[in-house]
Amino acid sequence: MSVATVSRALSRPELLREETRDRVMSIVDRLGYRPNLLARGLRRGHTRSILLVVPNLSPFFLEIFAGAEEVARQADFALLLGNSNGDPEREEACFDQVVSGRADGIILLTGLVPTAYAPGKRPLPPLVTVLERLPGRSVPVIRTDHRVGAAEATRHLIELGHRQIAHIAGSKHAPSTAHRLAGYRDALESAGLALSQDLIYPGDFTMKSGAAGVERLLSLGEPPTAVLCGNDEMAFGAIRMLHNLGLAVPRDISIVGFDDQNMAAFYNPPLTTVYIPRHELGRRAARELIEQLEGRDVAHEVILPTRLIVRESTAPPARRKPRAGRRRSA
């Protein structure tokens, strides 16, 4: 029996006589034979695998990964994970994976393309971005409207009666940061509330920065009665710090997060936050990329809705001004 026959039994069984096919398969089973994917990929010119590039390994991105993996698996694609860790060099290495033939396309969660792939230099690999539109590029994007989500969350606070509403913003590098800030401003403006630069603290998405942010905001002459945080982590950090300062959430101050991580519902108190359909974001991204790889036309932009989830970290403002009480011993 020739190698061609074995190859056909595995790849295009319909071309073989049933008897031949069975004979091959039984031997394959017995030997535990698995075709060499490198050779196959080399010959076929593609590997049926896609690379998802994240800027870090936070649970937020990993859930998008999980969604993408689900769709990829169904379509018989392998999903690889590339962690750029914010390093442009590593990001470029991820893109090179496609040039090197290890993957057929990229799902990009970092919001930026390596400079080596700037327009006019190397051509982009098959690409879909998630969360962030690529400026000046016509690359399909699956995203949510951060601005609308942030505005809705801010409006929730306004409707509760808050007037002094602060914002702890995310990392400057993330384009979503600007959009969430814009939504916060939109809501304040439509309510006729004054914007104050003092009420905006530049965080970096870490719990630590959330804690630092709220401490800083509290030191203001006119401290806020509510804070919209750029993500859940910073909200957790903020709440923790408030408790540490002897302040209770939401009694003394209301806190809103962004993302609705799994932990949000189980935090103490459960966090009011903006739900982002991470899983679906991943699913759609994988679907679009696979369509693209298979030569079909794809949507240029998909916008998935966010949703405000009201839990127990928000309430009407207290009568008296929130002031740091005795700092807890520990």
Place this chain on the structure above:
Amino acid sequence: MSVATVSRALSRPELLREETRDRVMSIVDRLGYRPNLLARGLRRGHTRSILLVVPNLSPFFLEIFAGAEEVARQADFALLLGNSNGDPEREEACFDQVVSGRADGIILLTGLVPTAYAPGKRPLPPLVTVLERLPGRSVPVIRTDHRVGAAEATRHLIELGHRQIAHIAGSKHAPSTAHRLAGYRDALESAGLALSQDLIYPGDFTMKSGAAGVERLLSLGEPPTAVLCGNDEMAFGAIRMLHNLGLAVPRDISIVGFDDQNMAAFYNPPLTTVYIPRHELGRRAARELIEQLEGRDVAHEVILPTRLIVRESTAPPARRKPRAGRRRSA
């Protein structure tokens, strides 16, 4: 100039005259040429990539991944992520990746080998396990001593004066569950405290099960004054439920977690827990596997120490019995 020369310029530059090498490299740079990794892997017989297999995408495993990635990168290995999701079939598919030539070896975090690779069937790929020893196999393992860690945590509660100490155990499928339970028992026995099956709740590592567990334990005739949880997530769930029931931690009941996730220090209250050196576990695993792949001898077992981190979720028992108070409105 021949292809052989280009190949050498990229793979073994020391074999070329400096001038030739520079000439090749300048053209490589200009063209953005990247060697095809499939062809290279096919020819060389290895890919310099290793696959890390996790049972799910929880932050716990991802931190081990991050540690392994660090070492892999330094050694110029790519680290792939395989998510078996508890499915034996997917687990087997991960092992097949090595047989298919996509990876050279496996770092296994699931604690079990697919049945297709049972002793006497297919030979195991180059393998290092993390956290769990493989029964009946001489596979290198990098682990911590869960039993000692759990005993230390339990002793901490005993020293605080607790006598009724419960345990919310992890998933039955994880071997660590049994070890942590054993450590809990060890400490109780050495302190001369009675063991009661009622005080052991079978959880599954989720926050939800932690919440259900503590609710159940509280309904006991003689409810516990402290609970050792099999991981941090269950501890968070437990604390949340307690607050929901109008009970405060640690005033009414003490809670200890296991793992020391990032969130532990920022939970409300900050969680007393057992630190597991996840990052180092990953680093060591990658290092051992790479050594093994390069034909060197490797340690058969590496045991890394755990460490009890005392924060604010534990305190001496209250005088009066903890009883569920008014259930909070929300």
Place this chain on the structure above:
DNA sequence: TTGAAAGCGGTACCAA
């Protein structure tokens, strides 16, 4: 329906 053989893009051996 099956077999023979070319070729995917590199690497490494041998020769020059």
Place this chain on the structure above:
DNA sequence: TTGGTACCGCTTTCAA
């Protein structure tokens, strides 16, 4: 130090 070339394992065209 460089070039020519066989070969890694598979797919696919062409011929039988």
